[in-house]
Amino acid sequence: xxxxxxxxxxQALAAVHxxxxxxxxxxxxxxxVAEVIDELGVRERTVGIAPVGCSVLAYNYFNTDFHEAxxxxxxxxxxxxxxxxxxxxxxxxxGDGDLASIGMAEIIHCANRGExxxxxFVNNAIYGMTGGQMAPTTMPGQVATTCPLGRDVSQAGxxxxxxxxxxxxxxxxxxxxxxxxxxxxxxxxxxxxxxxxRHQKEGACFSLVEILSTCPTNWGMPPAxxxxxxxxxxxxxxxxxxxxxxxxxxxxxxxxxxxxxxxxTT
Amino acid sequence: MAKKLMKGCEAIGEAAIQAxxxxxxxxxxxxxxxxxxxxxxRLPQVGxxxxxxxxxVAASNMLYGAGGSGERVFTSSSxxxxxxxxxAVSYMAGSELPVxxxxxxxxxxxxGGILPSQADxxxxxxxxxxxxxxxxxxxxxxxxxxxxxxxxxxxxxxxYRNPVLVLGDGLIGQMMEPVEFKSGRTPCKxxxxxxxxxxxxxxxxxxxxxxxxxxxxxKLEQHNVKLKAKYDAMxxxxxxxxxxxxxxxxxxxxxxxxxxxxxxxxxxxxxREQGLRVALIRPITLFPFPYAQVRAAAERARSVxxxxxxxxxMIEDVQLALEGTRPIHFYGRQGGMLASPDEVAxxxxxxxxxxxxxxx
Numbered sequence: 314x315x316x317x318x319x320x321x322x323x324q325a326l327a328a329v330h331x332x333x334x335x336x337x338x339x340x341x342x343x344x345x346v347a348e349v350i351d352e353l354g355v356r357e358r359t360v361g362i363a364p365v366g367c368s369v370l371a372y373n374y375f376n377t378d379f380h381e382a383x384x385x386x387x388x389x390x391x392x393x394x395x396x397x398x399x400x401x402x403x404x405x406x407x408g409d410g411d412l413a414s415i416g417m418a419e420i421i422h423c424a425n426r427g428e429x430x431x432x433x434f435v436n437n438a439i440y441g442m443t444g445g446q447m448a449p450t451t452m453p454g455q456v457a458t459t460c461p462l463g464r465d466v467s468q469a470g471x472x473x474x475x476x477x478x479x480x481x482x483x484x485x486x487x488x489x490x491x492x493x494x495x496x497x498x499x500x501x502x503x504x505x506x507x508x509x510x511r512h513q514k515e516g517a518c519f520s521l522v523e524i525l526s527t528c529p530t531n532w533g534m535p536p537a538x539x540x541x542x543x544x545x546x547x548x549x550x551x552x553x554x555x556x557x558x559x560x561x562x563x564x565x566x567x568x569x570x571x572x573x574x575x576x577x578t579t
Numbered sequence: 580m581a582k583k584l585m586k587g588c589e590a591i592g593e594a595a596i597q598a599x600x601x602x603x604x605x606x607x608x609x610x611x612x613x614x615x616x617x618x619x620x621r622l623p624q625v626g627x628x629x630x631x632x633x634x635x636v637a638a639s640n641m642l643y644g645a646g647g648s649g650e651r652v653f654t655s656s657s658x659x660x661x662x663x664x665x666x667a668v669s670y671m672a673g674s675e676l677p678v679x680x681x682x683x684x685x686x687x688x689x690x691g692g693i694l695p696s697q698a699d700x701x702x703x704x705x706x707x708x709x710x711x712x713x714x715x716x717x718x719x720x721x722x723x724x725x726x727x728x729x730x731x732x733x734x735x736x737x738x739y740r741n742p743v744l745v746l747g748d749g750l751i752g753q754m755m756e757p758v759e760f761k762s763g764r765t766p767c768k769x770x771x772x773x774x775x776x777x778x779x780x781x782x783x784x785x786x787x788x789x790x791x792x793x794x795x796x797x798k799l800e801q802h803n804v805k806l807k808a809k810y811d812a813m814x815x816x817x818x819x820x821x822x823x824x825x826x827x828x829x830x831x832x833x834x835x836x837x838x839x840x841x842x843x844x845x846x847x848x849x850x851r852e853q854g855l856r857v858a859l860i861r862p863i864t865l866f867p868f869p870y871a872q873v874r875a876a877a878e879r880a881r882s883v884x885x886x887x888x889x890x891x892x893m894i895e896d897v898q899l900a901l902e903g904t905r906p907i908h909f910y911g912r913q914g915g916m917l918a919s920p921d922e923v924a925x926x927x928x929x930x931x932x933x934x935x936x937x938x939x
Contacts (some may be wrong), residue, residue: 358779362644372788378777380647381790383670386640389632393644394777396628397602397652401779419640422633 323325325356327376334528334535338493339367339435341376344375345493345503346406346433349510350377359402360394362387364416367441385416388423391430402513404431409450410440413473417449418481420521427484427518431509434475437526438547445531449473452546456533472550476523480556487512487520488557492548494527494540505555517559525551582757587722587747588613588655590758591681592621594729595653597760600621600679601627602652604641606634606660609693610749611683614655619800635660639667640682646676647789649776657749659701661707668742669708672806673921675775675789677736679729680714681745683752684916686888695749703746704866711803714811715743715817716865718836719852722756728863730768738768739809742777746865748888750838750917751792772835819863820872824851826881829858830929832880832905834873834897835887836862839918843886846923857927865893870900882887882906884930886923889913 322328326347333339350356356377363371365384372379382390387405395403412420412434420432439457440446447457447464450472454463464472478488487509491502502524509520525547527539534542585593592614595603603618619629632638638654645652656664661682671678682703703716715735719725725747732743777787793799812816824847835843840861847857860876862869877883877897883905885894891909898907910926912918 357781359692360648360777360779369792376780376786378780379788379790380644380777381642381674381788381874382643382794383666385644386636386667388649389637389640390644392630392632392637393602393604393641393646393652394629394648395644396604396641397645397648397650398778401648418633419637422637426630 321370323351325350325359325376327374328513329373331374332369332370333367334530336527336539337367338526341493341499342435342502342524342526343371344507345499346404349377349503349506350402352507352569353510353514355402355510355514358400360406362390362394362403362405363482364405364407364411366411366437368406368408369442385411385414387411388416388419388428388430388432390429392426395428395430399429402510403413404433404510406433407435408441409434409436409438409448413449413475421482424485424519424521425482427486429513429516429518431513432519432521433506434521434523435526436551437528438472439528439531439533441528450475452550455546457531474519474551476556478562479521485519485521485557486517486559487555489555490523490525490553492525492543492553494543498553512559513526521565523551550563582759584755585722585758586613586755587725587751587753588683589617590722590726591655591745592617593760594726595679595733596621596625596627597762598651598730598733598918600651600653600733601625602645602650603627603654604630604632604638604645604652605654605656606632606638606659608635610685611655611657611681611752613752613821614683635663636659636666639664642678642680643667643671643674643676646671646678647674647777649773649778653679653681655683657683657685657905658687658696661699661702665702665708668714669710669712670791672708672712672714673710673740674789675740676742676789677740678742679732679736679743679745681729681747684746684748686913692915693749695838695888695917696874696913696915697748697839698889698890698892698913699746700865700887700889703744704868704896712806713813713866715739715741716746717743717744717814718863718865719751720837720840720861722751722754723758725751726758726760730761730764734766734768734770737770737773738814741809746837748837749915814867817864817865818872819870820869821861821863822876823847823859823861825858825860825876827856829856829879830881831857832877832883833857833859833927833929834862834866834883834885834893835859836893839886839888842918842920843923846920846927849920850924850927855931862893868896870896873897873900874904877901877905880905882908882930884908884910884927886910886918888918
């Protein structure tokens with residue numbers, strides 16, 4: 314009986330082992346990004362940008378040309394590449410310390426200029442590579458090495474919601490948040506990635522997919538427990554969905570209710 | 580091309596375009612705003628791209644990205660902005676990217692002032708960013724030379740795959756002079772195709788990765804040694820220096836670069852008419868510094884005067900060049916104050932009056 318291949322390594326994924334910890338979702342997200350690149354047939358004109366963080370070695374794991382960025386600057390590097398070579402498909406792959414802390418200026422302005430690039434933003438609510446320090450996305454009360462008693466929102470503020478923040482901008486074409494903690498969520502996350510990359514391929518401007526991720530090592534819990542923690546703690550605060558689509562409506566404040574309006578006038 | 584009267588900043592921008600640069604990323608800062616302004620209207624005329632970045636940090640990283648794609652690209656800024664770019668300069672040196680950066684220096688430290696200065700000499704020539712790296716540093720003394728050196732800077736950057744800094748002071752940026760652009764010039768170095776650039780990979784070559792991360796110390800050391808060999812080649816092959824008033828014997832040698840060297844030249848012209856025997860040597864490359872040439876020129880004199888718009892930075896390279904063989908004096912103005920020809924002449928006269936310079 315002839316063999317039928319039903320599953321294989323995407324061409325855009327290099328045939329190497331990654332250094333990621335057991336239970337980390339970077340591997341899943343890498344694979345989905347690679348599958349999308351293959352499906353869109355753009356591998357030969359794709360340039361990725363690796364961040365500083367756990368995925369700093371992403372250039373070893375993708376089988377495309379790559380550019381290593383300094384901490385937080387991947388969206389600026391992406392801008393430089395895309396403006397120099399508009400024919401390329403350019404994506405950055407960034408964590409929450411990289412994008413939401415040190416790189417906040419670069420991501421906001423890259424999005425607001427409407428650079429025709431795609432940002433894959435992996436949010437695991439902690440600094441992974443440096444050993445578990447508090448990130449801008451760390452949950453209230455969550456223990457990290459630089460907030461050993463848990464994040465104190467009176468000192469550190471509340472976690473930054475990047476998808477919401479970026480989608481307040483008028484310019485970006487596509488902003489979504491997804492998760493990969495269950496197979497069903499992962500299928501949805503891949504669809505979000507596919508839409509983001511397709512928008513770029515079709516010439517639409519900036520797209521960003523935030524993907525919630527677990528970090529069993531630095532959260533200090535086994536992978537299964539980490540998955541439950543993500544679902545219980547992160548999902549209510551970081552709702553999943555599409556925040557912005559090309560030509561989508563501006564996020565407008567809800568109108569004052571009649572009652573409130575009456576209070577104002579009396 | 581006929582001569583045109585142009586402001587230094589605009590001539591620098593036009594020179595970049597003449598050199599085939601079609602990309603500019605920058606952020607406003609005085610006294611170099613005329614460069615981004617010029618590029619913002621000229622680049623679209625030639626099919627190029629201008630991006631006003633949100634900061635010098637972003638501008639320099641856009642440069643890093645564009646440089647990694649193999650296209651000619653440049654940015655300009657002034658001292659505080661250049662400080663912000665130094666992280667990316669280190670990355671670009673580590674990743675061996677050919678980019679051109681123009682620093683129209685203003686007075687510091689800190690926010691300092693907006694008037695001309697040469698106080699970024701150490702930053703430009705001794706590192707600036709972190710790690711073991713060098714940038715080629717070119718210092719023009721006129722608008723014409725600024726235009727010529729900017730064009731050469733792109734060739735040198737491509738040849739060495741290294742950032743090249745053009746170090747001008749606020750005077751160069753702001754003054755107007757006649758300038759002529761050489762059309763159809765041949766590159767000053769032989770240039771190879773940029774097969775290393777990250778431009779997409781169809782499988783006909785291994786993937787290209789623009790990177791300065793080497794977690795294996797043995798590999799990083801090999802990389803450091805390779806970079807050092809490149810800097811050694813610059814030292815061997817790229818020294819540029821100009822000498823003036825040295826056809827006759829002289830007692831004093833002035834060492835100065837940039838527009839200050841022109842001030843010194845005017846002072847020396849007057850002094851020579853009065854019978855004082857003074858010559859001038861002007862480093863055009865600050866890295867590589869013309870150690871041998873300065874040493875040889877100084878050996879013909881009894882003593883040396885270094886003139887800078889700083890508290891004394893290049894003087895340390897002159898000291899290295901002379902190794903104590905001649906007394907070295909210094910005259911500097913700071914804070915955006917300029918040295919006038921009269922002041923320099925007065926300093927030289929006072930030195931001539933001392934025993935060490937007077938004729939036996």
